[in-house]
Amino acid sequence: MPVNSKWQSLFWFAVRLFIGFVFFYSGFSKVMEPVENFKAVLYEYRLIPHFVAPVLMYLVPWVELILGLFLLTGYAPRLSAKGAILLSGMFVMMLTVQYALTGSFPSDCGCFGEGPIHLSGAQVLLLDIVQIILMTGYLRQKSFILSLDQYLRRES
Amino acid sequence: MNKKYIIAGIVLIAVLAGSIFTVKVMRKKAEPVAEKTPFAKVIGREDAPVKIMEFSDFQCPACRHGQIAIKKAFTDYADQIQVTFYHYPLAGHPYSPPAHQASECANRLGAFWPYMDRVFRDQAIWSKLGTQPLNTFLGYAKELNINVEEFVACLSKQEVWESVLEDKKLGDSMDVKATPTFFVNGKRAVGAQALAEEMSLELTRVTGKEVRIQLDVPEAHAHEKTQAAPPPLPQIQPSQGETPNAG
Numbered sequence: 001m002p003v004n005s006k007w008q009s010l011f012w013f014a015v016r017l018f019i020g021f022v023f024f025y026s027g028f029s030k031v032m033e034p035v036e037n038f039k040a041v042l043y044e045y046r047l048i049p050h051f052v053a054p055v056l057m058y059l060v061p062w063v064e065l066i067l068g069l070f071l072l073t074g075y076a077p078r079l080s081a082k083g084a085i086l087l088s089g090m091f092v093m094m095l096t097v098q099y100a101l102t103g104s105f106p107s108d109c110g111c112f113g114e115g116p117i118h119l120s121g122a123q124v125l126l127l128d129i130v131q132i133i134l135m136t137g138y139l140r141q142k143s144f145i146l147s148l149d150q151y152l153r154r155e156s
Numbered sequence: 157m158n159k160k161y162i163i164a165g166i167v168l169i170a171v172l173a174g175s176i177f178t179v180k181v182m183r184k185k186a187e188p189v190a191e192k193t194p195f196a197k198v199i200g201r202e203d204a205p206v207k208i209m210e211f212s213d214f215q216c217p218a219c220r221h222g223q224i225a226i227k228k229a230f231t232d233y234a235d236q237i238q239v240t241f242y243h244y245p246l247a248g249h250p251y252s253p254p255a256h257q258a259s260e261c262a263n264r265l266g267a268f269w270p271y272m273d274r275v276f277r278d279q280a281i282w283s284k285l286g287t288q289p290l291n292t293f294l295g296y297a298k299e300l301n302i303n304v305e306e307f308v309a310c311l312s313k314q315e316v317w318e319s320v321l322e323d324k325k326l327g328d329s330m331d332v333k334a335t336p337t338f339f340v341n342g343k344r345a346v347g348a349q350a351l352a353e354e355m356s357l358e359l360t361r362v363t364g365k366e367v368r369i370q371l372d373v374p375e376a377h378a379h380e381k382t383q384a385a386p387p388p389l390p391q392i393q394p395s396q397g398e399t400p401n402a403g
Contacts, residue, residue, distance in 0.1 A: 031176055032183070037333050040346035050349075069172050075165060114333035148168075152161050 009145045015134045016071050016144070019084055022131070024068025029113030030061035041110030047097040063087065074147020081135045088128040088135070095125045195260070195319060197268045200230075200238030205362040206355065208239045209339040211327040214256060215249035215283045220276045221348035221371065222336040228369050229355050236362055237355075241272065242323040244335050251283055254311075256320045258293035261310035265302050274300065 030038050035057045042053040067087065070080040091111075098121065099105055105121025112118070119127065144150055208226070212219035229237055243260065245252040255275055262271030274296045275282075282289040290311075297307045310316055327337070338345045338354070345354040352369040359367035 028176075032180065033333055034331055034344055034346075036337075036344045036346045036350060040334065040350055043347060043349050065172060065176070066169060069168060070165075073168065075168055076161075148164065152164055155160065 009143070012138050012141050013145050015138055016074065016077065016147075019131055019135060020068050020071030022068070022127070023064045023084065024072060026111050027061045027064030027068055029115040031065060033113045037114060038110065044106055044110070045094050045098055046101045047094050074144055074149050077144045077147055077149050078139060081139050085132050085135045088131045091128045092125060092132070095121050095128075193319070195263055197241040197263055198238065199269055201235060202238065204236055204238035206237045206358045207341055208237065208355070209242060210239055211242045211244040211332045211335060211337045213244050213246045213249055213252050213335045214259065214275050215252040215279065216246060216335045217279065218347060219336040220279050222338065222351055223273070223276050225348045225352040225355065225369060225371055228352075228371075229359065233359055233363070233367070236359060241268070242327055243320040244324050244327045244332060244337075245320065246335060249283075251285070251289055253317070254288055254290055254293060257311060257317055258297070260316050260320055261307050262297065262300070262302055264310060264316070265306055267300050267302050270300050271296060271302070
């Protein structure tokens with residue numbers, strides 16, 4: 001495992017906050033709206049069978065929220081990073097299959113609810129790929145500065 | 157992971173859930189009551205067991221698919237369904253305000269439903285005209301034998317546009333965030349597909365036999381998002397240079 005320099009640690013700290021914020025905001029904006037809005041978004045993705053949508057419309061926003069909170073606070077950073085990679089990987093797969101089947105990305109990914117941030121399918125695909133790369137790099141870190149993890153380990 | 161670590165995780169999730177719950181309770185609005193106005197746009201029997209409130213935008217393609225679902229249901233279950241239409245023009249649709257104003261005028265002249273059908277039918281044409289399609293809307297009125305003089309006079313009435321905005325305000329108060337949004341016996345359904353499912357459930361319940369309203373349009377899953385406010389209503393000058401009666 002590489003030893004982190006101060007600047008490297010700060011960089012990965014910023015990465016953790018950024019990705020944590022993206023997930024938290026994404027989950028929060030969906031949770032605050034009527035769930036049926038997100039169900040309608042899920043229906044637009046061909047990869048998702050319709051019978052799964054009523055479960056996913058509740059599950060996905062809360063998973064995003066919890067992942068986002070864990071990343072923001074630095075709780076269980078390795079587990080959260082793996083979760084973020086898994087979730088982003090699933091979104092990449094959904095968007096890619098959508099493109100393969102329809103020849104186009106959704107005009108709005110529906111990732112941030114009906115709030116002011118609207119990303120196209122192509123933009124969010126790029127964001128997800130960047131997140132996967134960054135979180136993979138984050139997983140290689142030896143220690144996680146300014147995190148709940150660091151505090152809890154010191155305490156025990 | 158030791159015990160303390162696990163407890164910290166549980167506390168984090170509990171605080172998060174508690175905060176979200178509190179914010180949701182604080183933001184919860186009183187249940188809005190849709191009052192029947194003199195110009196309410198209602199179709200179907202008053203005693204129909206399945207009552208649908210529709211919030212749609214005339215320039216939104218997904219809303220057109222919503223009509224397909226409603227028509228399918230009306231074909232076989234006309235006695236069981238009542239639909240009330242509410243205008244919900246979206247900000248991203250520049251031709252939506254005149255379409256809603258024109259349809260509201262048709263409503264006041266007793267021809268809302270055929271006019272709405274006409275507007276939706278050629279949506280792909282008038283929404284790509286590149287200029288305000290006022291002549292097109294006037295052409296539809298002529299086609300449907302609506303009194304053109306009264307129709308034109310109505311188009312310039314601010315009060316008509318205000319009633320369109322009243323409908324939108326009701327939608328906002330009901331947390332409508334995307335079009336088309338329907339309330340089937342009070343249960344929210346966003347998009348044509350969700351509407352078809354919800355209507356199927358309700359019709360199954362009231363008729364006692366299994367009802368499945370199926371949509372064959374793949375785009376029926378789509379919906380469009382709302383933004384803060386609809387664009388302003390253009391000046392009504394039906395003689396301006398546009399393709400007359402593009403339908």
